[in-house]
Amino acid sequence: MSTTTKRTLSERLEEGRQALESLSEAVSKIEKTEDWFAWLAKLSQLRSYSARNVIYLLGQWEDRQEANPDLPDLSYPASFSAWKALGRSVKKGERGLAVFVPVTVVDQDAEPGDDGKKPRKLIGFGVSRRVFDVSQTEGDVEVSPFSTTLLAGTPDEQMWIDLERFAGSKGFSVAHTEHLNSRTSNGECSHTNRTLRIRPSRPRQSQIKTLAHEIGHMLLHGDRETGHGRDLREVEAESFAYLVCRLYGFASDEYSVGYVGGWSDGDPKVVMKVAERVLGAFGELVDAVTPTEAVPEG
Numbered sequence: 538m539s540t541t542t543k544r545t546l547s548e549r550l551e552e553g554r555q556a557l558e559s560l561s562e563a564v565s566k567i568e569k570t571e572d573w574f575a576w577l578a579k580l581s582q583l584r585s586y587s588a589r590n591v592i593y594l595l596g597q598w599e600d601r602q603e604a605n606p607d608l609p610d611l612s613y614p615a616s617f618s619a620w621k622a623l624g625r626s627v628k629k630g631e632r633g634l635a636v637f638v639p640v641t642v643v644d645q646d647a648e649p650g651d652d653g654k655k656p657r658k659l660i661g662f663g664v665s666r667r668v669f670d671v672s673q674t675e676g677d678v679e680v681s682p683f684s685t686t687l688l689a690g691t692p693d694e695q696m697w698i699d700l701e702r703f704a705g706s707k708g709f710s711v712a713h714t715e716h717l718n719s720r721t722s723n724g725e726c727s728h729t730n731r732t733l734r735i736r737p738s739r740p741r742q743s744q745i746k747t748l749a750h751e752i753g754h755m756l757l758h759g760d761r762e763t764g765h766g767r768d769l770r771e772v773e774a775e776s777f778a779y780l781v782c783r784l785y786g787f788a789s790d791e792y793s794v795g796y797v798g799g800w801s802d803g804d805p806k807v808v809m810k811v812a813e814r815v816l817g818a819f820g821e822l823v824d825a826v827t828p829t830e831a832v833p834e835g
């Protein structure tokens with residue numbers, strides 16, 4: 538089992554294709570908005586992996602949990618060597634989890650690069666068995682998985698301060714005004730004027746959440762190349778806001794689920810793309826606000 542058998546290129550691609558197919562099946566089961574948010578929250582917890590790999594990892598882990606209900610939730614997968622570097626080792630006999638790996642070949646049609654070699658091109662994905670959850674490892678060094686409630690207990694105002702500063706770092710100012718293009722909206726994002734406008738007559742919590750939503754638009758919809766219409770843009774912005782609120786321990790489920798109530802597009806390709814985009818933007822924000830994070834109490 539542990540020795541790697543050499544597989545042909547076509548075998549590897551076929552294996553990858555089948556795994557991707559089962560993935561699409563899992564994604565197409567996300568029908569309700571609640572499921573989408575719950576799923577996104579899980580994805581954000583394992584944010585160093587692509588959405589594709591997280592879904593794949595969670596699926597494999599769920600199968601194991603079904604067989605062994607005592608198994609904790611998957612929280613921190615890493616490769617054998619990454620665990621070694623972190624000062625922990627994979628327990629004897631543990632089975633690794635498979636992840637997708639890109640399969641590339643030399644692009645014979647391409648011009649050689651500066652190094653005289655022809656570049657490689659992606660021809661598909663294969664799978665490899667090589668990551669282990671923290672619960673499959675042992676060692677004296679404690680590691681804490683990335684937490685999506687890093688700032689739990691922090692007053693909401695900290696979220697506003699962080700978001701306003703983050704917008705500023707991207708060249709966007711935040712303004713309070715009742716003069717919005719739509720009479721009913723809580724806020725808006727203008728890429729032309731590089732401004733995020735928030736309606737001041739709304740309750741403070743709503744203003745803070747709206748700022749997160751507009752920052753979602755700021756990060757994700759500056760160009761027109763997203764290829765999807767207004768509905769999906771709103772899903773992306775609100776999904777981003779949902780993750781940010783969660784990061785600050787500020788529940789927005791009720792509002793967000795209602796907002797994205799129109800979510801019914803079951804096309805796994807679209808869902809996957811949206812997830813990747815939202816997680817990318819969220820990762821960018823997390824990286825920017827983490828240095829100023831409050832030290833959790835206790």
Ligand SMILES: [Zn+2]
Nearest residue numbers: 750754771774
């Ligand atoms: Zn919006």
